[in-house]
Amino acid sequence: MAEDVDLKARQEALDDCSPHQGGDQLELREEEEDINQSNHNHVDSLLSLEGYLQLLSSQMENMLEVSLLEDIQVASSSRGRDSSSSHHNVSLTQTLSHCFSPCDATLLRTDYPTQANSEMRHLQRQESFPQSSSNIANPESLLPGSNLTGLFSAADIRNLTAHDDNFDEIKLMSLASEEGFDPIEVSQLFEEPGSDLGLSLNSSHSTTFHSVCSEGAVGYSNDVKSFSSHGLGAGGGHRQEHSKYGQVEYPGDSQCSREATLQQFLHNHAYNQLPSQAASTPEHQQQMWMEKPNEVKDRCHNSTDTNVSSDAKALRIPFSVDEIVSMPVDSFNTMLAKNHLMDTQVSHLRVIRRRGKNKAAAQNCRKRKLNALLDLEEDIRNLQTQKESLKKEHSQCSRSISKMKQKLHNLYCDIFSRLRDDQGRPVNPCQCVIHCSSGGSVFIIPKHLVKSEQKQDSENEQKQKKDG
DNA sequence: TTGCAGTGTCATACC
DNA sequence: AGGGTATGACACTGC
Numbered sequence: 331m332a333e334d335v336d337l338k339a340r341q342e343a344l345d346d347c348s349p350h351q352g353g354d355q356l357e358l359r360e361e362e363e364d365i366n367q368s369n370h371n372h373v374d375s376l377l378s379l380e381g382y383l384q385l386l387s388s389q390m391e392n393m394l395e396v397s398l399l400e401d402i403q404v405a406s407s408s409r410g411r412d413s414s415s416s417h418h419n420v421s422l423t424q425t426l427s428h429c430f431s432p433c434d435a436t437l438l439r440t441d442y443p444t445q446a447n448s449e450m451r452h453l454q455r456q457e458s459f460p461q462s463s464s465n466i467a468n469p470e471s472l473l474p475g476s477n478l479t480g481l482f483s484a485a486d487i488r489n490l491t492a493h494d495d496n497f498d499e500i501k502l503m504s505l506a507s508e509e510g511f512d513p514i515e516v517s518q519l520f521e522e523p524g525s526d527l528g529l530s531l532n533s534s535h536s537t538t539f540h541s542v543c544s545e546g547a548v549g550y551s552n553d554v555k556s557f558s559s560h561g562l563g564a565g566g567g568h569r570q571e572h573s574k575y576g577q578v579e580y581p582g583d584s585q586c587s588r589e590a591t592l593q594q595f596l597h598n599h600a601y602n603q604l605p606s607q608a609a610s611t612p613e614h615q616q617q618m619w620m621e622k623p624n625e626v627k628d629r630c631h632n633s634t635d636t637n638v639s640s641d642a643k644a645l646r647i648p649f650s651v652d653e654i655v656s657m658p659v660d661s662f663n664t665m666l667a668k669n670h671l672m673d674t675q676v677s678h679l680r681v682i683r684r685r686g687k688n689k690a691a692a693q694n695c696r697k698r699k700l701n702a703l704l705d706l707e708e709d710i711r712n713l714q715t716q717k718e719s720l721k722k723e724h725s726q727c728s729r730s731i732s733k734m735k736q737k738l739h740n741l742y743c744d745i746f747s748r749l750r751d752d753q754g755r756p757v758n759p760c761q762c763v764i765h766c767s768s769g770g771s772v773f774i775i776p777k778h779l780v781k782s783e784q785k786q787d788s789e790n791e792q793k794q795k796k797d798g
Numbered sequence: 799t800t801g802c803a804g805t806g807t808c809a810t811a812c813c
Numbered sequence: 814a815g816g817g818t819a820t821g822a823c824a825c826t827g828c
Contacts, residue, residue, distance in 0.1 A: 659816065684816090689806060691818055696804085698819090 654679065655686030749774060 649657070649665060657665070662683060666676050746759040763780055765773045 685807070687817065688808080688819095692806070692820080694818085695820055 651682060651686065654683050655690070 654662065654665075666679065671679070742759065742764070745764065746757055746762075749757040751757055757774060760777075762774050762776050765775045765780065767773065
């Protein structure tokens with residue numbers, strides 16, 4: 331504001347010296363107003379840019395934390411069995427990290443016909459739901475009807491989880507199934523008409539929570555590793571149970587059971603929460619279970635990487651989620667046709683694909699926004715530099731005009747001091763003016779004649795305008 | 799506890 | 814017409 335006043339004062343001073351600078355002043359004011367408005371509009375942008383730079387610097391740390399959390403997660407699951415099996419953690423982590431590779435998925439497909447025992451299948455199906463809807467932060471929130479604390483006291487389980495934020499969802503889910511937990515019943519119980527393809531909405535009914543799956547800022551990377559690491563929460567548990575019981579589902583099974591497995595996996599969209607943040611009281615658990623889909627839908631957003639990975643795995647699709655998202659539409663349609671999926675499964679996969687696409691689009695959109703802000707900030711700097719340059723040029727021009735005016739005045743005085751009228755008397759410069767014609771001739775004309783001529787000229791111009 | 803930044807998702811418009 | 818993209822809005826999490 332002080333700069334405004336100073337500038338205006340200077341401009342007024344310059345205007346006094348040079349009466350023809352009104353246009354320049356107006357332009358400068360406009361430019362100044364524009365710049366000031368830009369400054370005002372981008373104060374917030376500058377503030378957010380600071381945070382963005384901090385985010386960039388911390389993303390490398392986050393990437394390291396991801397792998398670290400993976401090890402911690404597995405370590406926590408093996409802690410209850412063998413506290414000294416540190417080497418186990420490494421191998422498990424490696425196993426988990428390969429859980430969603432296309433090669434792995436293909437192998438799973440080829441394994442299907444080798445499974446024949448129907449009882450085992452039933453048991454495995456029961457196992458599959460806990461795996462899919464794992465991610466439990468609070469063991470007591472598994473099911474309202476299942477009494478986990480009958481096997482382990484709440485204190486024991488809390489102690490188990492207290493070692494790490496990443497509670498061992500796998501183990502607890504196994505316990506849940508041992509308690510007679512029927513995943514299909516539950517999925518049917520919470521199946522509501524009009525829900526959103528059973529993805530976020532249906533999943534919302536579950537009180538299960540993700541273990542910490544290293545979500546957070548992932549930057550704009552959308553590669554396979556990114557998806558895999560995010561999928562460790564559910565995917566890791568899933569894989570582990572596979573190694574325990576073999577295949578959970580078979581391609582030769584009815585579409586119904588396949589669909590059931592799909593639903594089970596698609597029900598896994600709870601937000602990752604720490605044990606302390608999860609529902610802790612039975613009342614709260616009950617409330618969570620009774621919540622309407624729309625009320626809990628959005629709570630489930632951040633875990634979708636995990637869950638869509640599980641979705642693809644549950645469908646036995648030999649492609650990773652990232653491939654599902656990034657593959658051309660023709661390849662995608664071919665893949666859908668080859669796998670002989672039901673309509674609902676196809677629609678689920680399309681949802682997965684659409685969400686993945688939209689996720690990337692949102693990341694690009696935000697990236698563009700930030701870039702636009704950076705560009706605008708640079709524009710502001712450039713305009714400020716240009717403004718300073720123009721101000722200097724303006725002052726230089728004003729000084730030049732003042733000098734020329736002074737010279738003209740001196741010349742005027744010099745000429746009139748030498749002029750004499752017909753009678754040899756000096757000509758009064760207040761009564762006469764020097765007039766230069768277009769032909770180059772110079773006349774000394776009395777001022778009153780000049781004024782009358784000017785009046786006539788202006789009258790003629792007005793007449794011409796009216797006629798025109 | 800509150801505010802903020804980052805994120806995923808949805809709805810919608812547009813291509 | 815169907816799929817992809819862009820973007821505002823919303824809810825949520827973690828800090």
